[in-house]
Amino acid sequence: MTQAAPHHAGEPTPEADTTDKLIEFRNVSRVFGKGSSAVTAVDEVSFSVDRGEVFGVIGFSGAGKSTLIRMINGLEKPTTGTVTVLGQEVSRLSEMKLPKLRARIGMVFQQFNLFTSRNVAGNVAYPLKVAGWSRADREERVAELLEFVGLADKARHYPEQLSGGQKQRVGIARALAVKPDILLADESTSALDPSTTTEVLRLLRRANEELGITIVAITHEMEVIRSIADRVAVMDSGRIVEMGTAHELFSDPEDGEGSFVSTALKDRPDAEDLARIRSTSDGRLVTVSLADSAGVGEVLGTAANHQVSFEIVHGGLSTTKSSSYGLLTLSIDGEHAAVESFISELRGVGQVKEVQA
Ligand SMILES: Nc1ncnc2c1ncn2[C@@H]1O[C@H](COP(=O)(O)OP(=O)(O)OP(=O)(O)O)[C@@H](O)[C@H]1O
Structure with a gap:
């Protein structure tokens, strides 16, 4: 740098x-x-x-x-x-x-770390006081911050009168105080x-x-x-x-x-899931990782044309801050060649991996 x-x-x-x-x-x-x-x-x-x-x-x-x-x-x-x-x-x-x-550098903590003896406005004003802001500037900034976190009506409340979420919003207002x-x-x-x-x-x-x-x-x-x-x-x-x-x-x-x-996503079926899936379906199992969920519906919709049927036995679609993604495990039934051609179509929308049952 x-x-x-x-x-x-x-x-x-x-x-x-x-x-x-x-x-x-x-x-x-x-x-x-x-x-x-x-x-x-x-x-x-x-x-x-x-x-x-x-x-x-x-x-x-x-x-x-x-x-x-x-x-x-x-x-x-x-x-x-x-x-x-x-x-x-x-x-x-x-x-x-x-x-x-x-x-x-502002900091927000798991346990909020609010001063129990100060009210909401007092907690938010604290770093401003330490930084030497005048009383008038502090009051203006505290009002602005409480408005931003949606707690303007709680300025005179004490932490013990607030819910966990409200306490954390005070914590965030305090962390943002000195910009x-x-x-x-x-x-x-x-x-x-x-x-x-x-x-x-x-x-x-x-x-x-x-x-x-x-x-x-x-x-x-x-x-x-x-x-x-x-x-x-x-x-x-x-x-x-x-x-x-x-x-x-x-x-x-x-x-x-x-x-x-x-582990956290539990994106692929574990041994227990597989035993459950196998007890109800004997199709070919594949997991499809979708970097973008667009297009998958269309491909799944072609199953009948390929003369296969499928069931989503695990996973689903979800979103991040900016996009969608999916991890689906499918059980596919049909003639070997038909299943192969359906899988190659799926490869056009995501990464396909066989699941060993
Ligand atoms: N002051 C310390 N003295 C000795 N060992 C420490 C100290 N601080 C952290 N450790 C050790 O360093 C490792 C990492 O700890 P750290 O707290 O950074 O992990 P973490 O991912 O934040 O975990 P948690 O989510 O449980 O807080 C652990 O083995 C911990 O016991």
């Missing part, structure tokens, strides 16, 4: 922030402990996040997601490698400069029920689309990635094992036992 020469030892100038790569990890590892008890929480990770992107990091518990996100705002330091945020190498910033960088460039969302919906999750995800999406804020969201919930992420990194044992657009990941997940995406 392009970066201006440091103006004195180890501290790049703020003007270095001219790049569209807001965050860059280069060969970053973080090891906790020493010797035989050492744990490599993050292992040789490299990726970058562009301005305006929603970047999701997903993986099983203990994969290293929290450690990774904490390196973005300097709460953790890499053992090796470099983390550059807004043009500045985080671990080289002085105690004086780190708070300035942190002020440009940061980056929002870090650490399992922001994990404590919420499904309908509240949707409401909070919709708000994060609006923050990205309407305010242009770059978001890094770490989660173990596929739904979060599916509905807001542009690009995704899948972490396993400290490493990034898959990375791509949300669409690539969902429409063509890595096969194999233990692959996070395959």
Whole structure:
């Protein structure tokens, strides 16, 4: 990346922030402990996040997601490698400069972390007070933010009077208060029920689309990635094992036992499903991965012309932030040659794999 020469030892100038790569990890590892008890929480990770992107990091518990996100705002330091945020190498910033960088990075937490003794307006105003905003400016900004998150009528309520979803909306308003460039969302919906999750995800999406804020969201919930992420990194044992657009990941997940995406999507029938399917149907089983669900209906509609019949025995169609995809398992009945010709037609709309029953 392009970066201006440091103006004195180890501290790049703020003007270095001219790049569209807001965050860059280069060969970053973080090891906790020493010797035989050492744990490599993050292992040789490299990726970058562009301005305006929603970047999701997903993986099983203990994969290293929290450690990774904490390196973005300097709460953790890499053992090796470099983390550059807004043009500045985080671990080289002085105690004086780190708070300035942190002020440009908002954070939303799983447990909301609101001040119970302050009301909603007081919680949202807090970072503005720390940043030295005048009372009049604070009041104006708080009103604007509460309007944005749909809680204008709750300004004088205390956190204990709010639902989980409302508390998280206060958390988001507070994180956005000082107009940061980056929002870090650490399992922001994990404590919420499904309908509240949707409401909070919709708000994060609006923050990205309407305010242009770059978001890094770490989660173990596929739904979060599916509905807001542009690009995704899948972490396993400290490493990034898959990375791509949300669409690539969902429409063509890595096969194999233990692959996070395959397991979470349950995209292919497992042994139990197969036994159930086999007890009711003896057709040829294939899985069709659709990178785009357009066209599949038309092909399925030609089954009768091919003199085959089929049944969708597993999977379905779904959408990501920007597109649709599908993973269908079909049981196809008919003469061998007819089934073959129907399958070759299916290959025109997706990737077809035989399912070994
Ligand atoms: N301060 C620490 N000291 C020692 N080990 C740590 C520390 N922080 C994290 N670890 C270890 O590093 C590994 C990665 O942890 P991390 O919390 O980053 O994973 P995670 O994917 O965020 O998991 P979760 O979703 O459960 O929080 C784990 O094995 C964890 O026990």
